[in-house]
Amino acid sequence: MSHTRIFIPLLLLAASVAGGACGGKNGGGSDSLSSDDTISYRLPDTLRVGTLYSPTSYFLYRDQEMGYDYSLVTQWAQEKGMEIKLTIAPSMARLIEMLDSGQVNLAAYEIPVTAEYKPKVVACGPEFITTQVLVQPLRNGKPEITDVTQLIGRDVYVEAGSRYDYRLRNLDRELGGGINIHEVRRDTLITEDLVEMVASGSIPLTVVDSDIARVNKTYFRDLDVSLDLSFPQKSSWGVAPGNEWLADSVDAWFAQETPRRRQVELLKRYFELSKNGASEGAAGVIAPDLSRGVISPYDAIFKEAAKRIGWDWRVMAAIGYAESGFDPHQVSWAGARGLMQIMPRSAAAYGLSIDKIEEPAPNIEAAARILADLDRSLSKRVPDRAERLKFVFAAYNAGIGHVYDAIALAEKYGRNPQVWDGNVEQALLMKSNPAYYSDPVCRNGYFSGRHTVAYVAKVTGLYNRFKQHIKA
Numbered sequence: 331m332s333h334t335r336i337f338i339p340l341l342l343l344a345a346s347v348a349g350g351a352c353g354g355k356n357g358g359g360s361d362s363l364s365s366d367d368t369i370s371y372r373l374p375d376t377l378r379v380g381t382l383y384s385p386t387s388y389f390l391y392r393d394q395e396m397g398y399d400y401s402l403v404t405q406w407a408q409e410k411g412m413e414i415k416l417t418i419a420p421s422m423a424r425l426i427e428m429l430d431s432g433q434v435n436l437a438a439y440e441i442p443v444t445a446e447y448k449p450k451v452v453a454c455g456p457e458f459i460t461t462q463v464l465v466q467p468l469r470n471g472k473p474e475i476t477d478v479t480q481l482i483g484r485d486v487y488v489e490a491g492s493r494y495d496y497r498l499r500n501l502d503r504e505l506g507g508g509i510n511i512h513e514v515r516r517d518t519l520i521t522e523d524l525v526e527m528v529a530s531g532s533i534p535l536t537v538v539d540s541d542i543a544r545v546n547k548t549y550f551r552d553l554d555v556s557l558d559l560s561f562p563q564k565s566s567w568g569v570a571p572g573n574e575w576l577a578d579s580v581d582a583w584f585a586q587e588t589p590r591r592r593q594v595e596l597l598k599r600y601f602e603l604s605k606n607g608a609s610e611g612a613a614g615v616i617a618p619d620l621s622r623g624v625i626s627p628y629d630a631i632f633k634e635a636a637k638r639i640g641w642d643w644r645v646m647a648a649i650g651y652a653e654s655g656f657d658p659h660q661v662s663w664a665g666a667r668g669l670m671q672i673m674p675r676s677a678a679a680y681g682l683s684i685d686k687i688e689e690p691a692p693n694i695e696a697a698a699r700i701l702a703d704l705d706r707s708l709s710k711r712v713p714d715r716a717e718r719l720k721f722v723f724a725a726y727n728a729g730i731g732h733v734y735d736a737i738a739l740a741e742k743y744g745r746n747p748q749v750w751d752g753n754v755e756q757a758l759l760m761k762s763n764p765a766y767y768s769d770p771v772c773r774n775g776y777f778s779g780r781h782t783v784a785y786v787a788k789v790t791g792l793y794n795r796f797k798q799h800i801k802a
Contacts, residue, residue, distance in 0.1 A: 374435070375412060376412065376414070377412045377435055378415045378435045379407075379436050380433070380436070381397075381399055381416065381437070381439045382419055382420075382425060384397070385542070386399070386545060386600060386601075390774050392729040393729035399440075399567070400416075402438070402593070402596065403436070426451060426568075432570070435569065436576065437451070441565055450570075452574055454567050455566055456584060458564065459563070460539050461559070462538070463538065464537060465525050465537065466528065467553060473556060475557060477557075479505060481508075482507075484509060486510065486511055486535045487524060487535065488512070488524070488537050489513075492521075497560050498537055498559070520762060520763050522762055523762075524538070525542070525553070526550070529546075529550035529553055537559060540558075545601060548605045549780065551604065599663055603662075603663035616657070620795075626650065627656070628650070632650065639701065642802060644793060649670065649789055650670055668688045669688075669690050670696070670697035672693060676696075680700060681696070682696040704725045705718065708721050711747070711748070717750060720750035721750060723786045724782050728758075728777065731774035732761060732779070733758070735758075735767075735772040736754045737757070739761070739766060739769065743760075758779035759780065759783060761778075761779055762776065762779065
């Protein structure tokens with residue numbers, strides 16, 4: 331199943347993964363190219379782009395399109411005056427078929443530069459270098475294993491039959507044996523689950539690709555992913571043979587200074603900035619001191635905004651603390667801003683101008699309207715008001731599209747679609763697995779739900795704590 335989205339590229343906040351661009355072959359960046367003395371090519375008004383759902387290439391977050399490849403290709407298209415017709419392929423094989431058939435002009439996804447793909451794909455654009463790496467917990471801020479020989483006698487868990495399993499067994503033979511390789515055979519398990527299990531201490535070590543490791547490290551800061559276990563693998567965007575002129579145009583743009591700077595920014599955004607929001611002790615964060623009978627310096631604003639939508643103001647205070655630590659100048663990796671972490675596009679939709687987005691009162695008031703709308707949208711699916719609050723928290727954090735998908739998955743796979751704990755929350759976690767986010771009932775594709783599940787638990791816990799100590 332593939333999904334198609336048509337849109338006019340917007341200026342996006344830049345952020346990225348990977349190395350530099352492939353060298354430009356024409357050195358220009360013009361809108362027309364000549365492959366010889368007689369044939370001239372011009373970029374199309376509408377560029378057909380294919381990609382895959384992934385935590386690096388393309389995904390929806392708070393109902394907005396994001397991803398490293400998505401950000402770069404939209405910036406290129408905008409600069410060249412093109413609209414984009416984006417198609418999300420269900421697999422790498424299908425993406426390459428779409429290139430070959432002309433269904434898409436450009437694959438904005440990391441296609442390995444290998445003998446298998448070279449006859450089918452002309453590499454272009456950003457060059458990605460990945461390796462397989464060891465994922466291990468930090469001990470006193472340092473990795474315990476710094477050399478592959480130290481893996482002898484260690485327990486390492488990998489997906490059964492995966493390329494990680496294959497590489498680890500080859501490494502074991504190279505070392506003369508001694509690595510305790512544990513094959514994990516769970517139908518619903520994916521690579522990211524093993525990373526989380528290392529972070530939680532459930533397993534000691536695992537092996538994943540470096541790009542996956544780096545993304546997950548933005549959630550789990552106490553992990554080390556610096557030890558390479560394989561040779562580097564290059565990958566890049568691609569076009570079909572015969573469209574070298576389009577590859578030249580992409581390369582020429584990436585060879586320029588401004589796109590290179592954008593790649594560095596994108597690298598930091600998607601692969602370095604923490605995805606866990608404000609943390610206690612960080613600059614600007616105000617820890618609640620409930621002994622004084624108040625929650626924050628903004629209690630009066632919370633009370634007024636909550637009154638307008640008929641909510642308990644302590645719920646909004648709990649969301650505010652979970653989102654920003656009551657720091658009105660907080661800016662997230664995704665570009666959400668202010669005390670209630672409102673995305674710029676959402677702010678505009680609710681009449682909050684960008685110059686006022688960090689002012690506490692307008693920010694909180696806009697958040698109240700957003701929360702009220704989410705509550706109304708979910709009321710038919712989750713009739714119980716108290717239970718629905720958890721769904722609203724999830725929708726505020728992840729986007730209502732992913733919550734709708736999780737409800738649909740819960741219903742299809744025998745869970746209660748009107749109960750969050752142990753039911754819809756588990757369905758949301760399923761959306762990181764291709765077997766489930768490719769399911770026809772899912773309309774919004776890939777999503778890593780771990781952070782949202784933790785967020786709902788955090789806000790719920792804060793609200794219960796505030797109710798115990800602070801009067802309504």
